[in-house]
Structures are given as C-alpha cells and as structure tokens.
C-alpha cells in the first residue's frame with residue numbers, strides 16, 4: 001500500500017470526502033504486466049481474462065482492455081460494462097451458473113460462452129437450431145476434483161458420464177461445436193492445485209477432442225502479491241507468479257510441443273484478486289473512541305462492507321495517519337463500523353496512541369470491496385485514481401440518496 005502523509009490525506013478527503021477508495025493505477029499496471037509477461041513468456045498463446053465481479057469499476061476494466069486483457073463476466077450487467085467500454089464479443093468470456101438473455105447475443109456475436117449445466121445447454125441448442133445458417137461455438141465448464149476439500153457446485157460433472165452426454169447432445173446439432181473447456185475451483189490457491197488443474201484439463205481435452213480444443217480456460221485462484229503483514233497470515237506460503245506460471249503452463253508446453261502453433265489451444269486464466277487486491281487503499285476516519293466494560297472501540301465513518309469479506313478473515317495491513325490533537329494511549333482497540341451491526345468490525349487489536357479525527361488507511365481492498373458494498377444504512381463513498389506522481393482523478397463519485405432510493409416507490 002501507499003504510505004500516506006497527513007497533508008496528502010487532508011488534501012484528498014477535503015476534495016473527495018472521507019471515507020475514500022484510492023486506486024493506484026501505475027502500481028496496478030506494473031503488477032498486471034509482470035503477471036501477464038510471466039505467463040506469456042512460457043506459453044505465448046496465454047490469454048488473461050479479467051474477472052469483472054472482483055472489481056468492475058469501469059476505469060479499471062478500461063485499463064485492462066488497453067493492456068490487452070479480455071473481460072470475464074458472469075451477468076448481463078457485467079457484460080454491458082464490457083460492451084460499453086468497447087470490447088468485441090470475441091474478447092469476452094461469459095461464465096457463471098445463471099446467465100441472462102444477453103448471453104445469447106454474445107453467443108451470436110462469437111463470444112466465449114462457457115455453459116454451466118444441461119438446462120443452459122438446451123437453451124444454447126435452441127438458439128443454434130433457430131439460426132440454422134450460423135455456426136456456433138461454446139465452452140463447457142467442467143466440474144473436476146483437483147484435491148480441494150469440498151465438492152464444487154459448478155459446471156458439468158467430469159466424473160461419470162455427464163460430460164460425454166453433453167458432448168453427444170452438441171454433436172447432434174449440425175451448427176454447434178464445443179470449442180473449449182473451462183473450470184474454476186475456489187479456495188485452491190496452492191501450486192499443487194494448479195498442477196492438478198492443468199493435468200486434469202489436458203486429460204479431458206485429450207479424451208473429448210479429436211484435435212486440440214480452441215481454448216482451455218482454467219479459471220482463477222492465485223494469491224496476489226501482498227504486504228508481508230498479510231502474507232504471514234497465509235502462512236507465508238505465497239507462490240510467486242513465476243511459480244504459478246510454471247506449474248500451470250509447462251504441462252501445456254510439453255503436451256503441445258509437437259503441435260503447430262496455430263493448433264495449440266489458447267490457455268486462459270481469469271485473475272481477479274491477483275490483479276487488483278493490492279492496488280486499492282481505503283481511507284477512513286475515527287469519529288469516536290469509547291470504552292465499554294474495559295474494552296476499547298474506535299468508531300469509524302466507514303464499515304466492514306467497504307472493505308469486503310477479507311477484513312473478517314484476516315487483519316488487513318493498516319497505516320495510522322495521526323491528525324487528532326487529544327491523543328491517548330489505547331490498548332487492544334477494535335476499529336468498528338458506522339453500521340448498527342455488533343459484528344461490524346474492520347480491524348482488531350490495535351495498540352498505540354490514537355485520537356478522534358485520526359485516519360486509518362486499509363490496504364489490500366481491491367477485490368470484492370466497492371462492488372460488494374450494499375446500500376445498507378448509507379450509500380457508498382467515492383473512488384479516485386492516484387498515479388505515481390500523486391496526480392488524482394475521480395473515478396466513482398459519492399453515491400447519493402437518489403442513487404439508493406430512485407428505485408423505490410414513495
């Protein structure tokens with residue numbers, strides 16, 4: 001995270017309000033390039049597809065587009081973002097268990113539609129049958145076991161005969177082909193999990209395709225680069241991008257070494273948190289300090305929903321930027337949110353000098369933060385971009401009463 005001075009924070013919050021999200025574009029770009037170059041240098045037909053759900057802020061999505069990334073969307077709403085910022089369908093991957101009607105526009109437009117289940121497959125087949133003069137291609141999301149500690153609910157079961165049944169259904173439609181396979185398994189960020197993913201997906205491609213598929217999409221689930229204080233909470237077992245790229249792509253290099261370049265599959269991954277997590281900071285201010293039955297609390301002008309679920313699982317990296325004059329020593333204090341929820345806790349266990357008016361900057365809040373913030377009790381705050389020279393621009397204005405209540409009937 002950036003190290004903020006009090007002058008800097010005062011300047012930002014006077015102009016854009018507190019709390020405030022600060023996206024750091026230049027650091028984001030450097031990280032994106034490092035990640036992408038690492039993967040492409042091993043397997044040139046690697047294609048990054050940015051997970052919109054992680055953070056669909058259009059400014060960030062546009063940056064990804066200029067850097068050559070595809071858009072990975074899971075709803076019509078996200079698809080609209082990608083289209084508005086200028087993506088052609090063929091650069092959009094539409095995933096997810098429940099797709100909107102626009103998924104068929106994407107299919108008709110030659111985009112990558114990864115079908116999750118048989119009911120969706122039947123809809124796709126109807127679309128192909130209703131357009132007999134057009135040729136259609138889809139991907140199938142497969143449900144595989146890569147050693148994770150749970151059974152995933154997504155995709156078509158690759159164990160048993162479900163997957164061959166899906167292939168047979170498609171074979172019977174003259175203008176529809178399965179062009180690729182997709183998988184995504186959450187909570188599996190280890191190198192071994194990625195080796196398993198690559199191995200199983202290559203085996204499935206060999207089993208179900210006579211020639212190499214057009215693409216193999218391996219979803220996501222890699223650790224981001226992060227502050228040491230956070231890494232230690234993951235047991236310091238954070239693989240580097242190089243290690244991930246080797247684990248995932250060397251099996252493809254080996255498998256397709258005798259295949260001409262044009263016929264090798266495009267290998268897609270869909271990073272979200274890996275790209276964006278470390279590059280949004282969040283500034284909040286302390287509005288009250290209180291003690292209840294011996295326990296101290298600092299009440300903030302923001303809450304846990306601003307930061308996303310990560311703050312309930314780990315202690316985020318923080319920076320205290322002192323402003324208040326009436327400073328006192330606190331011990332094991334909790335930074336708690338403005339909501340009326342008992343469990344709205346943003347950070348626990350801070351000890352040191354503190355005052356009302358001080359700012360707390362939370363790092364690593366790029367993923368599932370502003371996009372997951374409900375209008376619960378209050379609308380959301382603004383987001384700015386701050387470049388390496390400290391130049392700023394507004395990329396999301398403060399939400400208003402009308403933004404929240406415009407949909408209700410008074």
Ligand SMILES: Cc1ncc(COP(=O)(O)O)c(C=O)c1O
Pocket residue numbers: 051054072095096184186219220221222270271272273274367
């Ligand atoms: C299909 C799919 N792709 C990509 C992602 C992004 O994963 P991550 O944030 O771990 O990079 C997710 C997250 O749930 C997902 O479901």
